[in-house]
Amino acid sequence: MFGSPPLARFAPLALLLIAGFALPQVLPQYFLFLGNILMMYAVLALGLDILLGWAGQFAFAHVAFFGIGTYTTALLQARLGVPFVIGMPLGAALAGLIGLVIGFPATRLRTVYLALATFAFAEAAQWVFNAWDKVTGGPDGLRISAPSVLGYATGSDPTAFPVMAAILALMIAATMYLTTSKLGRAMCAVRESEHVAAASGIDVNATKVAAFAISAIYAGVAGGMFTLFQSFVNPDVFSFGQIVLLLSMIVVGGLGSIPGVLIGVALLGLLPEIMRTTMRAFLVWQEFGYGVILVLVIMFMPRGIWGMIVARRGAP
Amino acid sequence: MSPLVLQGIASGVVTGCVYALIAISLVIVYKSSDVINFAGGEMVMLGGYIGMFALIGLGLPYLLIFPFAAVAIFAVGALFDRLVLTRTRHLALPGQSALVAMVIGTVGLSYVIKGAVRVVPYTEDVHRLPPISAGTPIFIGPVVLQQQDVAIVLAAIVIMVALWAFFSFTMAGKALRATSQNPRAASLVGIPVPLMSMTAWGLAAALAGVAGVLLAPKLLLTPDSGIIVILALAAAIIGGFTSLPGCVAGGILLGVVQNLIGVFVSSRAISLAPFLVIMLVLLVRPQGLFAGKATAKKV
Numbered sequence: 001m002f003g004s005p006p007l008a009r010f011a012p013l014a015l016l017l018i019a020g021f022a023l024p025q026v027l028p029q030y031f032l033f034l035g036n037i038l039m040m041y042a043v044l045a046l047g048l049d050i051l052l053g054w055a056g057q058f059a060f061a062h063v064a065f066f067g068i069g070t071y072t073t074a075l076l077q078a079r080l081g082v083p084f085v086i087g088m089p090l091g092a093a094l095a096g097l098i099g100l101v102i103g104f105p106a107t108r109l110r111t112v113y114l115a116l117a118t119f120a121f122a123e124a125a126q127w128v129f130n131a132w133d134k135v136t137g138g139p140d141g142l143r144i145s146a147p148s149v150l151g152y153a154t155g156s157d158p159t160a161f162p163v164m165a166a167i168l169a170l171m172i173a174a175t176m177y178l179t180t181s182k183l184g185r186a187m188c189a190v191r192e193s194e195h196v197a198a199a200s201g202i203d204v205n206a207t208k209v210a211a212f213a214i215s216a217i218y219a220g221v222a223g224g225m226f227t228l229f230q231s232f233v234n235p236d237v238f239s240f241g242q243i244v245l246l247l248s249m250i251v252v253g254g255l256g257s258i259p260g261v262l263i264g265v266a267l268l269g270l271l272p273e274i275m276r277t278t279m280r281a282f283l284v285w286q287e288f289g290y291g292v293i294l295v296l297v298i299m300f301m302p303r304g305i306w307g308m309i310v311a312r313r314g315a316p
Numbered sequence: 317m318s319p320l321v322l323q324g325i326a327s328g329v330v331t332g333c334v335y336a337l338i339a340i341s342l343v344i345v346y347k348s349s350d351v352i353n354f355a356g357g358e359m360v361m362l363g364g365y366i367g368m369f370a371l372i373g374l375g376l377p378y379l380l381i382f383p384f385a386a387v388a389i390f391a392v393g394a395l396f397d398r399l400v401l402t403r404t405r406h407l408a409l410p411g412q413s414a415l416v417a418m419v420i421g422t423v424g425l426s427y428v429i430k431g432a433v434r435v436v437p438y439t440e441d442v443h444r445l446p447p448i449s450a451g452t453p454i455f456i457g458p459v460v461l462q463q464q465d466v467a468i469v470l471a472a473i474v475i476m477v478a479l480w481a482f483f484s485f486t487m488a489g490k491a492l493r494a495t496s497q498n499p500r501a502a503s504l505v506g507i508p509v510p511l512m513s514m515t516a517w518g519l520a521a522a523l524a525g526v527a528g529v530l531l532a533p534k535l536l537l538t539p540d541s542g543i544i545v546i547l548a549l550a551a552a553i554i555g556g557f558t559s560l561p562g563c564v565a566g567g568i569l570l571g572v573v574q575n576l577i578g579v580f581v582s583s584r585a586i587s588l589a590p591f592l593v594i595m596l597v598l599l600v601r602p603q604g605l606f607a608g609k610a611t612a613k614k615v
Contacts, residue, residue, distance in 0.1 A: 058416060117598040120598075123546070289431070291424045
């Protein structure tokens with residue numbers, strides 16, 4: 001499975017693109033809003049999975065990069081009038097750059113220590129979003145003006161939907177290329193054993209730093225996507241709860257696989273909605289139920305749903 | 317030194333003692349199963365509520381609510397290890413994926429506890445545990461200490477000494493240490509490793525629960541009080557995350573630093589202190605301020 005992935009594997013992406021343009025014509029606005037949120041989470045989760053599922057680095061800084069991407073894109077647009085097609089890549093690049101810097105300590109720290117250091121970074125970043133109120137608006141939040149993408153006005157759920165679908169398709173394709181590339185293989189090797197990877201001529205530290213930067217770029221892109229369909233942002237969006245939700249998504253779906261991540265995002269993203277509509281009387285139990293589901297998945301499918309499907313099929 | 321600074325240091329020592337207890341709980345879990353227990357804060361919160369229920373609801377005397385809460389939370393921790401983590405350990409792939417799954421499991425447990433506490437009607441009104449001992453404050457020079465603060469420090473010291481004696485002199489304590497150092501060798505000499513893991517989780521949970529009972533008179537208990545685990549994590553990291561005396565030093569250091577930042581910088585910066593401390597310590601001395609030279613972790 002070296003080199004570029006076979007063309008047939010891109011077929012679902014074509015379907016996603018077609019759906020992106022067709023669904024806004026038929027679905028009510030609320031479903032499109034849900035779809036937009038899920039697509040944004042999908043990009044976030046794919047990025048986190050590169051770091052955790054492929055490179056095996058247990059890090060919590062993802063929401064910070066998500067915030068950096070969102071604020072950069074939104075502020076460039078609001079203050080300097082930079083269009084989305086330039087602002088979003090700039091936001092992603094800034095997130096990637098900071099990811100690169102954060103990646104260096106990762107070459108010194110392992111497992112829980114890395115998790116705690118990046119957790120502290122995420123909390124400190126959220127503190128900055130809160131305290132730097134001259135720029136970010138602080139806890140009062142920041143209004144996002146509706147961006148236009150190459151002359152196509154977005155800002156509402158139906159108009160943003162096709163653009164979101166296109167970006168998601170692009171990011172999935174990028175992930176497919178990345179994971180079959182030499183760098184992707186190197187990440188797997190580092191995950192399995194750093195000693196063996198180093199002995200086979202892989203630069204372990206460079207691979208880790210690259211994984212951090214790439215993962216941060218995904219989060220930055222998701223931050224740009226946020227500005228497409230939301231009109232308001234405040235620091236609560238980037239709280240620790242989000243990283244827990246993202247981690248739950250990729251662990252429930254299955255670490256280190258694109259379909260697994262997408263299944264996890266869809267399941268845990270829709271779960272609160274399903275519980276809200278079908279079990280109205282049990283609404284207070286939502287937090288409890290969410291916890292029970294997480295624990296049950298960990299008990300019976302520690303490799304996630306996709307991991308279980310793969311094991312059942314007996315395929316590699 | 318100005319009285320304000322001295323007072324800050326004294327109050328910092330009091331809160332630091334409680335951070336230290338929670339930090340010890342986290343470290344016991346980490347040493348027994350390599351997992352950060354993200355439900356640690358919720359165990360503290362649950363302990364506070366159970367203590368309050370025992371005192372106000374059941375009318376138990378104040379001294380009895382500590383063992384009551386400890387036993388109840390011990391069961392929570394031990395059952396979680398037995399029912400959830402044991403399965404995960406066996407089913408997961410070797411290496412890190414098991415670790416991640418187990419950490420997510422503790423996150424799930426934190427939601428279960430928080431959600432359960434939220435739906436119990438008892439927690440709808442805000443309760444406050446009466447102070448352990450009310451009375452005239454104690455003056456030490458310019459420093460004023462509430463009797464309750466003194467009681468918290470004394471209780472923390474008693475618990476720490478008891479733990480030290482347990483880990484140093486009893487068979488069970490030594491078996492726990494052996495299991496954490498090398499589970500395979502421990503099982504070869506006849507130590508029941510799964511039972512030890514269960515005991516460690518129960519002990520850690522009970523410790524967190526007792527810390528919750530100690531803390532409940534000082535702060536208003538809500539189902540979201542579990543956030544305190546962040547401070548305990550910071551304390552544990554300062555101490556190197558594997559050393560129990562390090563936890564005590566780290567907790568007290570953190571409590572004092574927080575109060576001094578409140579005095580000298582601003583009260584807004586207090587909440588940032590633990591994160592800066594975590595990052596600084598991990599970057600400069602990843603093995604913690606009090607641990608010896610960093611050694612390779614078992615593979």
